[in-house]
Amino acid sequence: METVTIILLLLLAVILSGILSRMLPLPLPRPLFQIALGALIGLGADWRVTLDPEIFFLLFLPPLLFLDGWRIPREELFKDGKTVVELALGLVIVTVIGMGLFIHWMIPAVPLAVAFALAAVLSPTDPIAVSAIAQRAPIPKRMMHILEGESLLNDASGLVCLRFAIAAALTGAFSVHEAALSFLWVALGGIAVGAGLTWSVSRMKSWVSRRYGEEGGTQILISLLIPFGSYLVAEHLHCSGILAAVAAGLTMGFVETSGELLATTRIRRSTVWDVIQFTANGVIFVLLGEQLPAILAGAAGTVRMTGHQEPWWLAIYVIAINIGLAALRFLWVWLSFRLTLFRRGDWRSTPNWRIVAAMSFAGVRGAITLAGVLTLPLALNDGSPFPARDLAIFLAMGVIIVSLIVASFALPWLLTGLEMPAEHDHQAEEDAARIKAAEAAIAEIEKVQHGLAVGKSDADIYVAAAARIMDIYRHRIESQTRNAEGNALGRQSEAIERNLRLAALKAERTQIFRMVRKRELGSEPARRLIREIDLMEARYAVASQAGA
Structure with a gap:
């Protein structure tokens, strides 16, 4: 009964966050209201949600990544494909290496493998949080498409890097050669599983519908099970379940062009997925807020891990990490845009600094970062506690909150009166x-x-x-x-x-x-x-x- 009550309370908080974000004249995105309500629940209730990392990962990530891949405008993704890949893969690798070394240097108490793991979960951006900000400061369509495409791919690449970092922390060993071969299997296998399973299920579903008729509820349920099935099969084969969910979503977008579903089924299915997306993202941020009081209560012990006594050192670390992430992203975005101009033969032009800055501040961390950091193991292989786990969770939470607040004020200022390059008119x-x-x-x-x-x-x-x-x-x-x-x-x-x-x-x-x-x-x-x-x-x- 207590578990059911907690779930209902979390859902109520998601509903209230939407109402408050529209009622209050504050230029803040909905996720911040959800975090605040979650914190109130954590402070005012005796309940505590104990999050099992594996269950948390399975419950939230596959459907969200699947839906992102399904609904992303594929033509826009391919049109700016080079820029998206540069941000989603190149920037992730640079962030993992650069921020991992920086975090380990700044906080020696955090082992290098754990620092790389923290950097890996900080590398993905969150388009849902950016969309919430865009409701108050409209983001140009092309920029939003690049951000959506980047987020779709860097979710997968960042979480794959997290997987290797955790393996290194658990085993104490890391081989570049083995990691490269393993990465190929993890990545290609995950993509093959997601695409293959989705295509096979869609073909069988169409065959049954043509011969025995279509039942709307069954069709909707199948679409809900595909991301979880892709994730579980890929993980069973030791591939990337994350990439499998993304590939399943992209494949779903292609197979749906057959147009075989009934109109009413398509309408109902779209509504169901809208509710799932809104609920899952909202619950993740409410859970972040609910966990925050317990993390802050242990802040004294956490800060002692860093060799300091004053809790404000944690705030310094959070701000320093945010500055490091913003500086790396600004530099990489500038280089990426400069390379795009170079490929077009425009050697003399330089990217507009406001566009680069807007793209940099739009790199908000959100649900994927939280889901990733909460999947850090509770213990090592020998049974001892996972080193600096609470500190890593606290820093990740701090980065999410600070990046949301900064983007809420910086993006409207940067986008006001900004002239973007001409976009293709559909x-x-x-x-x-x-x-x-x-x-x-x-x-x-x-x-x-x-x-x-x-x-x-x-x-x-x-x-x-x-x-x-x-x-x-x-x-x-x-x-x-x-x-x-x-x-x-x-x-x-x-x-x-x-x-x-x-x-x-x-x-x-x-x-x-x-x-x-x-x-x-x-x-x-x-x-x-x-x-x-x-x-x-x-x-x-x-x-x-x-x-x-």
Whole structure:
């Protein structure tokens, strides 16, 4: 009963954080409110959540990483792929090595392997926290896409580095040659497992649906199980479960272009995943706050590990680590942008310092950092306590909080009046997609109308209903906007129109998915158009059932 009560209290805190972030006129992102509410729970309640690292990792990370990979605009990711890879892989390695050595030098009580582990969990950025900040200070789309792509990949690369650092701390040995070979197996195996399992499940699911019909609840449950299945299978094969979850999400984005799901199933599934994403991210930050009082209570003992007596030394360490992370990120972003200009043949131009600074401050740490640091083992192989674990958790928590606060004030100031390079406008391709979808709908209406009207005495009703709907689509082609529905002339006419409209909408959706597969339309505008069609189809399907 106590466990259930704690879970309900955490969920209530997530709800209240959303309300408070909108009520209070403070320029602070929602995660900070969640941390504060969690701290109040930790101070005011006698309950303490004991987090098992393995369960915590399995429960939160696979679905969040899977969803990031599923929903990320793939075309934007590939367009800025070189910049994303430079930030997600190059910057992670530099951060792990540079900050690991810096932390060990600054706090000799932290063993080098543990310092590298702490640096590894600090290397991933959190797009959810940045999105919360962006609600108050809109971030340019291209910058946001780069940040999302970076976060998607650096989550995996940072946590893979964490895995090797923990192994070195547990065994006391580290071989570069063995680590390189192991990394290849861990990375490639994880990607293969995630992509292969998702593709196989999707094919089997489609086969069953075509022969025996589709059940919405089953389809949604399958999508929920895929990230956990990918993670567990990969870990069982000693590959990276994190990379498997990311690869599963990316693969899900590709296999979904077949458009085989019912519209109502797609709408319900999207809603379920939105709730899961909001809840999981919120609970992680509330748990961070709930753990904070216990960590602070042990601050005196923690600071003695560093060779000092005054607790304010911990604040100095947190600030120093934040400055180190910001300086490394600023330098790397500048070099990355400079290299991009060099590849374009523009040797003389230099990156705008405000854009570089905004990208640097946008490197906020969040849920992945907390989840990673909490997975540090409780004990070594010989049973002795894991060295400096409480100190590492405290420093990670401090970095998360400070980076959130700094970004909340720095980003709006840097982005105000900032002129970004011209971005690709998707409106033209979206308009073209609407026209092609409308043309496909007209062709399908003519086909269905002829099939329905053959041998019927009231064929004129079918012709009139089809003509009204086709007029709407022709008007869309001319104006590139959707027109209002034609008024039905009677119950029979309404039923006919619904059938024709449903056929037209299915043709529209098929055409859009076909354009996505041919790379004539980006995934982001396609997702927007598909949702419009799904909502309209669901409306007509409900009306059809009510009429029946």
